[in-house]
Amino acid sequence: MRKLLLCVVLLGICLIPLSVSGVSDKQETAVAEENGSEAINQASAPSYPAYISKITSMDGVTYVTVDYIQFLQGAEADRVFSQQEPDAGMDQAPDGYYILNEEKKTYTLPVAADAQVLMQIYNRSGSWDDADIVENEPISVAKLRSLFSGDNQELMGNFPYYITVVDGKVVRIVQQFVP
Template sequence: MRNWFVAVLPLLLIVTMPSFIVPGAAKPGTAAVSEPEQGPHAVTVYVNRLELGAQGGRLAADPILWYEGEAAAAAFAEHEPDAGIDGPLDGYYIVNDVKETVEYPVAKDAEVLMQIYDRSGRIEDIQVKWNEPVSLKKFSRLLGDNDLIDLSRFPYHLTIEGGQVVRIVQQFIP
């Protein structure tokens, strides 16, 4: 038994030590947003507001962790161990352990793709239309109109390039 422990201990140290040594290291599944990543990358958020100007805008959002499939089941089991069910009902799971507001610069020509929103002011007209392009100006207006549907309750996948948001995709949730 002692030989087994001696053999496994170095492996455990190799696996666990980087999270203690690397400054700012986070547990798996979390993301630091304080320093910009190099190259295009994606982050999933709840959007709080979008302020537009001549050079683009600033998006205030709360970063979240979005899981699908087996990763969703694992995250669900970790966060909801006493739920009484085997996994998330719709195949996705959202973790938002730390509610914070992060501001992201938005390119003036950023692409916005919506799945569902109030198109006419009538509840019966609200339908899913996959990846429907809308302008940044229209998206900003839609975020402020919560009469029939509150768009801040939907996750959005942001693509960030060169330190600014170049693409916003609404995630439909049933």
């Protein structure tokens, strides 16, 4: 049953549109080689934007529940914003980006114990008033899990993240800063 569930999740991930545009210059995204002769590693695996709705642990394994999105920037964000929000009274996407989430469907994926987690902004001191931006600050998976609890959970879930999956496990999570 567990293998069947994993196969269904992996199939679902493969069916997610691969044309995600507007990725920040600072995002390290790459396309795996088409010939398949080399093993996909973390550096060459593609990353996809998603919201994280929750992070749980079971039997010593951390799981992340994600909802894949399209994170659009620039002219494409403006074009899609105008189509999706015709009554907004604006010609351009606010802050130069637009998040499109046409299919609100979640996937729960295991997180590798040594997954890389890079944050841009989060509650370091216990008060969001003290939060400041630290670009690509590495934190542990356990720290990320703790951020998705209590009062922080809703706020942390409002940030988009770039999720990298290799061999069925999340190996990298990068928070996308949004103003």
